[in-house]
Amino acid sequence: MDEQRVHGGGPPQWWRQGPPWWHRGDGQERPGARRSWPWPWPSTLLFTAFVLVGTHFSAHAQQGHREALDGYAYALVTVAAGLLLWRRRFPASVAYGTAAATLAYLAAGYPYGPVFLAVVVSCFSAVVAGRRRAAWASVGLLWAGHALIVLWLYRRLPPPGDTASGWGRQLVVATWVVAVVAVSELARVRREQWARERAERAQAARRRADEERLRIARELHDVLAHSISVINVQAGVGLALLDTDPEQARTALTTIKAASKEALGEVRQVLSTLRTPGDAPRAPAPGLDRLPELADQAASAGLTVEIDGTPPPLPPGTGLAAFRIVQEALTNVVRHSGSRHARVRIARDGGTLLLRVDDDGPATGADAGGSGNGLAGMRERAAALGGTIEAGPRPDGGWRVIAVLPVTTEEENR
Incomplete structure (x- = not known):
């Protein structure tokens, strides 16, 4: 040499x-x-x-x-x-x-x-x-x-x-x-x-990088899991009705197109933070005010979502965590439950935000609540804010997810 x-x-x-x-x-x-x-x-x-x-x-x-x-x-x-x-x-x-x-x-x-x-x-x-x-x-x-x-x-x-x-x-x-x-x-x-x-x-830099990678992975999982679940259901409907009911198959394909477009937009928003570090995001982080959009997306997958309660004003971090928790809970209903009806209850008790997502079941798989990264991601989001997540079967059948998230006055004034 x-x-x-x-x-x-x-x-x-x-x-x-x-x-x-x-x-x-x-x-x-x-x-x-x-x-x-x-x-x-x-x-x-x-x-x-x-x-x-x-x-x-x-x-x-x-x-x-x-x-x-x-x-x-x-x-x-x-x-x-x-x-x-x-x-x-x-x-x-x-x-x-x-x-x-x-x-x-x-x-x-x-x-x-x-x-x-x-x-x-x-x-x-x-x-x-x-x-x-x-x-x-x-x-x-x-x-x-x-x-x-x-x-x-x-x-x-x-x-x-x-x-x-x-x-x-x-x-x-x-x-x-x-x-x-x-x-x-x-x-x-x-x-x-x-x-x-x-x-x-x-070591601090590596820890921050690991936390940022975990945050991005969690965001991508929540976005893709929900949208792909809707796409999967609608693709099955479209294939089943392609010959017998072309109009209904066309509606399923339209839903697939809309869901994939929204998923791509959210993925671009998440990845843009990697390309332009330090810049403010171009779009605000989703919060509980977008629950009607979640309900519409779930409806396109054949799931009727009933929302009980009015979303209170929340800090951006808490609002994003609450939105992703409800999104993941509804995704699990679509993927793992035979129920076509779910209820989302929102309440605020002083400095605590309460979220409850119920479905009537029965489970269509081995685990109604999902055994992958979804439940772990919900727990991580709640723990990052000092809150808790409880998920398990209901006594009368079905599945229930309860999230308790603290909301402090200092956080609201930021």
Whole structure:
């Protein structure tokens, strides 16, 4: 696989990942493979150059007090800074390695300088990566080794004529060490907090998406189940009367056309919310004021619907839920009941809306109330508003659905 294809057809991105011979030990690119830890070699090269130049200039300020820089000194500085190339893969080992190289540099009596920054960066990387003990131990060992050198071993180590350092100076160094680790710990805590917040936001977004998918599925089920039930009944009537009563068959086909047209319109309204998120719907959500339309559609399927009570003013959400519950209940009567008569009763008792749908039966299938998604959808709609649904056989035969939906004053004033 060539470099263009590995990087999605764009220009080669080797400068972000490092030379190709770093990809595998045998010097070959593994086809389609991606390393989980990119090599931070551009920043490492810049940092190494900065440390080398800074060490060179700091040596001039300490000339005569510390050992002069030589090839060994530059090698130690390069090793200490170059180990940062592996700080993402092996943060603990890099922390120990930079501390050891820096301690060897100090033990040789070379000038103080930016070499300590390599330890700071490796400590920071180890703490952020979760290797806190390695970070604390590496800087602790570096401080202890430096204290041992400047307090007791200075007579045996270069530069000649060096004097002992006081404990006060070591306490200052220890304070700086603690400050570096504390800042690293703070960065780790903030990074973990940001990661948790991102995860919570992603989970909330997934939950909202799931709820929206469930809402759309519920809407589509209610629209299609009712209309297709009417179409199914009328199609059976049309087929039965096609030869004996063509006019009645024509009426059935006209009903099928009207029901399918209305179903398509409602499906388009539901799907338009997916195409134009955030825009207001073009048509108002159906409410109980459209119960006469439901009765007409049921009548075209051979079901006479009697409506008892006047629909009260309702908030849009409650009105839509009430309409869909009655629609699904009537659909179940058409599909599962042998009764050709149903009654819908509407009443409001204070802050509660009561809906009752009765039919006289008998059941024409194994389950008069339906065993699919219809009853579950009704319960979900009611539960979303804090209401309840009861469905079951009546003592005198038939089937009854009772919905209790709360209607609050705050909801009406929205």
